[in-house]
Amino acid sequence: MSEIELFNWIRGPALQIATLIFVVGVVVRILEVLVLGRKQDLSEARGSGVAGGLRTIISRMFPDRGTLQRSTFNVIAGYVFHVGFLVTLLFYTPHILLFRDSLGVSWPALPTPVIDATAVVTLIALIAVLVHRIQHKVMRFLSGFQDYLVWLVTFLPLLTGYFAFHRVVLDPQAMIAVHILSVELFMVVFPFTKLMHTFTLFMARYYNGHIAGRRGVKT
Amino acid sequence: MSKDLTIGEALRQRGVSRRGFLKFCAATASMMALPPGMAPVIAAALEKARRPSVIWLSFQECTGCTESLTRSHSPTVEGLIFDTISLDYHHTLQAAAGDAAEAARVAAMEENYGNYILVVDGSIPTGNPGFSTIAGISNLDMLRETAAGAAAIVSVGTCAAYGGIPHANPNPTGAASVSDLVSDKPIINVPGCPPIPVVITGVLAHYLTFGTIPELDDLGRPRAHYGQSIHDRCYRRPFYDKGLFAETFDDEGAKKGWCLYKLGCKGPTTYNACATTKWNEGTSFPIESGHPCLGCSEPDFWDGGGFYKALSTPTADITRTAVYAVGAGAAAGIALGAMNRTKQKRMAKEHEKVTIDDLEKGD
Numbered sequence: 001m002s003e004i005e006l007f008n009w010i011r012g013p014a015l016q017i018a019t020l021i022f023v024v025g026v027v028v029r030i031l032e033v034l035v036l037g038r039k040q041d042l043s044e045a046r047g048s049g050v051a052g053g054l055r056t057i058i059s060r061m062f063p064d065r066g067t068l069q070r071s072t073f074n075v076i077a078g079y080v081f082h083v084g085f086l087v088t089l090l091f092y093t094p095h096i097l098l099f100r101d102s103l104g105v106s107w108p109a110l111p112t113p114v115i116d117a118t119a120v121v122t123l124i125a126l127i128a129v130l131v132h133r134i135q136h137k138v139m140r141f142l143s144g145f146q147d148y149l150v151w152l153v154t155f156l157p158l159l160t161g162y163f164a165f166h167r168v169v170l171d172p173q174a175m176i177a178v179h180i181l182s183v184e185l186f187m188v189v190f191p192f193t194k195l196m197h198t199f200t201l202f203m204a205r206y207y208n209g210h211i212a213g214r215r216g217v218k219t
Numbered sequence: 220m221s222k223d224l225t226i227g228e229a230l231r232q233r234g235v236s237r238r239g240f241l242k243f244c245a246a247t248a249s250m251m252a253l254p255p256g257m258a259p260v261i262a263a264a265l266e267k268a269r270r271p272s273v274i275w276l277s278f279q280e281c282t283g284c285t286e287s288l289t290r291s292h293s294p295t296v297e298g299l300i301f302d303t304i305s306l307d308y309h310h311t312l313q314a315a316a317g318d319a320a321e322a323a324r325v326a327a328m329e330e331n332y333g334n335y336i337l338v339v340d341g342s343i344p345t346g347n348p349g350f351s352t353i354a355g356i357s358n359l360d361m362l363r364e365t366a367a368g369a370a371a372i373v374s375v376g377t378c379a380a381y382g383g384i385p386h387a388n389p390n391p392t393g394a395a396s397v398s399d400l401v402s403d404k405p406i407i408n409v410p411g412c413p414p415i416p417v418v419i420t421g422v423l424a425h426y427l428t429f430g431t432i433p434e435l436d437d438l439g440r441p442r443a444h445y446g447q448s449i450h451d452r453c454y455r456r457p458f459y460d461k462g463l464f465a466e467t468f469d470d471e472g473a474k475k476g477w478c479l480y481k482l483g484c485k486g487p488t489t490y491n492a493c494a495t496t497k498w499n500e501g502t503s504f505p506i507e508s509g510h511p512c513l514g515c516s517e518p519d520f521w522d523g524g525g526f527y528k529a530l531s532t533p534t535a536d537i538t539r540t541a542v543y544a545v546g547a548g549a550a551a552g553i554a555l556g557a558m559n560r561t562k563q564k565r566m567a568k569e570h571e572k573v574t575i576d577d578l579e580k581g582d
Contacts, residue, residue, distance in 0.1 A: 004520075008524070011532075011534045011535075012524070013535060016535045019540045020544045023540075023541050023545055023548055024548040026548070028552040030552065031555075031556055035555075035559070036559050097481060097531050100532075101528065102533060109462060112460060112461060113462075167450075173488040
């Protein structure tokens with residue numbers, strides 16, 4: 001298989017396989033949670049569960065003062081790499097063209113130098129959270145194989161994408177191929193790991209908010 | 220023209236000045252990324268070189284490569300250098316036809332056995348031999364017969380180098396490249412649809428000067444000409460870096476000469492000399508004319524997902540895959556969820572309450 005054949009395979013059939021695993025996996029896992037349902041609450045409602053649920057989805061986007069003070073580093077580095085990851089994923093022109101082609105929707109891109117800088121900051125933040133995880137005794141104790149795997153598959157697309165954009169390390173075409181492959185690895189690992197929090201966090205927040213809202217408790 | 224003339228003599232006979240010849244040698248040296256001091260060496264070698272016998276075989280091709288190499292550049296010194304090789308067989312260009320033409324090929328082969336250069340354009344059908352024949356000889360047989368006595372083979376054009384357009388999906392003729400079929404001879408791939416004229420003359424000049432084939436990349440292309448991507452040498456590159464793209468062929472961006480990435484430019488993954496050597500005696504190249512690079516010097520460029528689809532878009536129908544995946548996922552998810560619910564209910568039903576008596580039994 002020549003390099004261009006490999007490249008076209010990675011852009012074609014390999015991406016189809018990764019998409020299949022990703023979408024089937026995510027849909028199955030979300031539906032499993034939803035279909036299982038929750039125990040019926042027979043108590044008289046003191047407030048609106050739905051409003052509480054929806055409010056909590058938003059309110060938990062912002063860290064409360066106590067958490068921010070207790071683990072300042074985790075909160076800040078965590079926000080930086082999450083926002084940075086999403087910005088590079090969603091606002092880089094070639095990525096938007098991919099979404100336009102596969103989902104039929106597009107939106108304006110950010111200037112390339114902005115994406116470039118964001119990627120660097122995100123990479124630094126990701127390295128910082130890894131170092132912190134290893135150095136912090138409690139975090140290290142709580143971390144298992146999956147935590148490091150998830151870190152790696154998140155880090156690789158950013159790193160290879162950065163290299164591909166600057167056309168360094170490998171020849172450009174090979175680097176783009178490695179970049180797409182790393183994204184496919186991310187997609188394949190996604191449904192089976194903690195990466196599912198991308199979707200389940202909204203369900204968890206809604207459930208928590210719903211319980212509290214129904215009881216008339218502010219969250 | 221007599222075959223015994225050296226290239227130098229032949230050029231003088233044709234009225235090419237010494238100055239014009241040296242300019243060509245200097246240009247060839249710089250194009251091959253050789254130090255300027257090599258220009259006189261090239262000149263000396265070309266002066267003395269006997270015009271090598273060249274047999275040109277055309278298989279499943281469109282004659283575009285011959286057009287590129289001969290007609291459009293024939294007034295230039297490159298064209299003359301090309302004339303001054305002894306082109307003993309080329310069924311489009313030679314005057315002889317029919318049996319006489321084939322006789323010329325056989326004679327050239329016998330006279331220069333082991334020393335002639337074989338140039339091939341077009342791919343070779345490996346399916347039915349009748350798909351493409353010359354004088355009743357199948358392309359495959361003619362290639363094998365002629366390659367056997369060649370010193371080196373130059374595959375001109377993407378069809379000869381990688382199968383090209385005849386090889387495009389679903390490849391009805393079983394088209395193959397020269398390197399797919401011949402493995403015991405040095406092969407230089409000069410891909411392009413068509414290739415740049417001076418690239419082929421540069422490759423021949425290198426062979427005549429050094430008696431060796433130039434340094435090749437992993438796709439068998441001379442590194443001197445195919446060492447850099449179009450994107451890396453593109454004059455529109457600053458617009459790519461700034462994120463300024465033409466969205467359509469006639470919008471403001473297109474008029475301002477912004478990057479053609481969104482219109483499907485394959486420059487980032489294409490290796491060729493177009494952006495530096497350019498075409499039509501250095502006039503321009505496709506991107507300069509406002510059209511994205513098609514990636515014609517790369518294998519399977521015809522099957523790369525569409526000329527006007529951006530490089531970052533998938534070559535397969537991901538939308539359809541995703542739609543099917545949602546369907547399959549929903550079915551599987553609901554089925555698994557239902558099973559889990561059943562299990563949950565069964566567990567609740569089978570749950571036995573522990574009484575004080577049960578706990579005391581164990582004592």
